[in-house]
Amino acid sequence: MILTVAALILLALFLLTWRLSIRLDNYSFVDVTWSLAFAPVALWYALAHDGWMPRRAVIGVLVAAWSLRLGLHLWKRVASHHPKEDVRYAVLREKWKVNRERAFLWFFLMQGALVWLLMLPVHLIAQQEAMEFHPLEYAGLALWLLALTGEGLADAQLAKFKKTNRDPNAICQAGLWRYSRHPNYFFQSLLWWGLFLMALPAPWGWTAIVAPLAMLHFLLNVTGIPLTEKLSIEKRGDVYREYQRTTSAFVPWFPKR
Structure with a gap:
């Protein structure tokens, strides 16, 4: 019910x-x-x-x-x-x-x-x-709060870039966007892994794995990165291809030279 x-x-x-x-x-x-x-x-x-x-x-x-x-x-x-x-x-x-x-x-x-x-x-x-509270719940809560902070920071950095940059074809590479092409998606995915950890101690808690896996699938393979990247290439061309070459798609990492 x-x-x-x-x-x-x-x-x-x-x-x-x-x-x-x-x-x-x-x-x-x-x-x-x-x-x-x-x-x-x-x-x-x-x-x-x-x-x-x-x-x-x-x-x-x-x-x-x-x-x-x-x-x-x-x-x-x-x-x-x-x-x-x-x-x-x-x-x-x-x-x-x-x-x-x-x-x-x-x-x-x-x-x-x-x-x-x-x-x-x-x-x-x-x-x-x-x-x-179970130790796994504390771990999940810590991961959730980290992800919430990261997602909010990524959104704020992108919004500030769009507000201060007049070139519509420019690419945000400030803050977290220097280390990942989609840090907002990465931290959104972490949110659901945090919830999964919090659910694990509950009866049948292991079944909650479907939530972070579903979110990861949609972000990586469906409406998240693939469509966003396709549209970005169509709009920015080689400039965005260079960004792809040097910057991690999902997990934040040091940019390539």
Whole structure:
């Protein structure tokens, strides 16, 4: 029942976003909803489950805080560009010329399903009845906080670069972006590995491995790095190819000479 309610919350959120996107003729708003959708589900799990209250409070607040920070960050970006659509959705718009609205409906619903899957660790953590924190939970919490800080720093560095640099074809290589072409994706992936560690002590906690693996797959093979890199090469050409040659794609590392 608890998982069903979570699914219904997500269904409502993404259906409303789909209708809003059609009305505003801008499908970029799904990014905002995807980010914000974790907060109500995390709070629902924290309230609905009967695990140890301090653990439920910690996981609910942590995930909701991350969700709201990322959602606000993306809202500012999408709102500042509206009515111009994110180039990723402009590409999909051209690809799905036939039955476009229906195609985007399924796309939005799949985003909701992904959120539901990614929240499996939180569902398991909130059920854990042990009345003390396990060492793995402390380790996962430390990794989560590190990832949250890194993701926020990467977003802030990129936003500052875009604000102060007038050349639309310039590449941000400031701070973390000097050591990784996608530090925001790297730290986002770490967030889910942190949740996996926190879920491990719970009954069936090992099944939470599907969440970080799913996130890693989407970032490395689907809508994350591949599409972003393809569009960056089309826009910046050899300048971006040189950035690819010298800079790690995902894991931050020292640049090549």
